[in-house]
Amino acid sequence: MPIRSSKAIWNGTLKEGHGQLKFGSGVYEGKYSFGSRFEEEPGTNPEELIAAAHAGCFTMFMSALLTEKGFIPKELRTSARVHLGAGPEITKIELINESVVEGISADAFQEIANEAKKNCPISKALAAVPMELTAKLL
Numbered sequence: 001m002p003i004r005s006s007k008a009i010w011n012g013t014l015k016e017g018h019g020q021l022k023f024g025s026g027v028y029e030g031k032y033s034f035g036s037r038f039e040e041e042p043g044t045n046p047e048e049l050i051a052a053a054h055a056g057c058f059t060m061f062m063s064a065l066l067t068e069k070g071f072i073p074k075e076l077r078t079s080a081r082v083h084l085g086a087g088p089e090i091t092k093i094e095l096i097n098e099s100v101v102e103g104i105s106a107d108a109f110q111e112i113a114n115e116a117k118k119n120c121p122i123s124k125a126l127a128a129v130p131m132e133l134t135a136k137l138l
Helices: 034-038 046-069 108-119 121-125
Strands: 006-011 018-023 030-034 073-085 089-101 133-135
Touching: 030 034, 046 073, 046 089, 046 108, 046 121, 089 108, 108 121, 108 133
Parallel strands: 089 133
Antiparallel strands: 006 018, 018 030, 073 089
């Protein structure tokens, strides 16, 4: 199995400093700072990157489960919200999914969505964090 990597560089103190995050694949490189993490300044932050990874992983895993059970997903859309609380600490992750899957019952859809939430690799890695799922069949 492949090994994925990313890099971070930080210059300066926590509040006045700044950094750069770079994906190993080279498809993304962006600035981050105290302001982009704990306030509303432009730039990225580790929690935003976790949210992107979780949304992507959950959605692909759900597609695999649906296909395995004989359903063809037409469109799966997932957003993830990572809550950063005092400490700092990640206090909650919300997964919000809207999907178009023909021929599936609402109960079967919810069962598969919950299985994806529980078993996608990123969910497993973040299992210490409370997770909520809202999955809607369109």
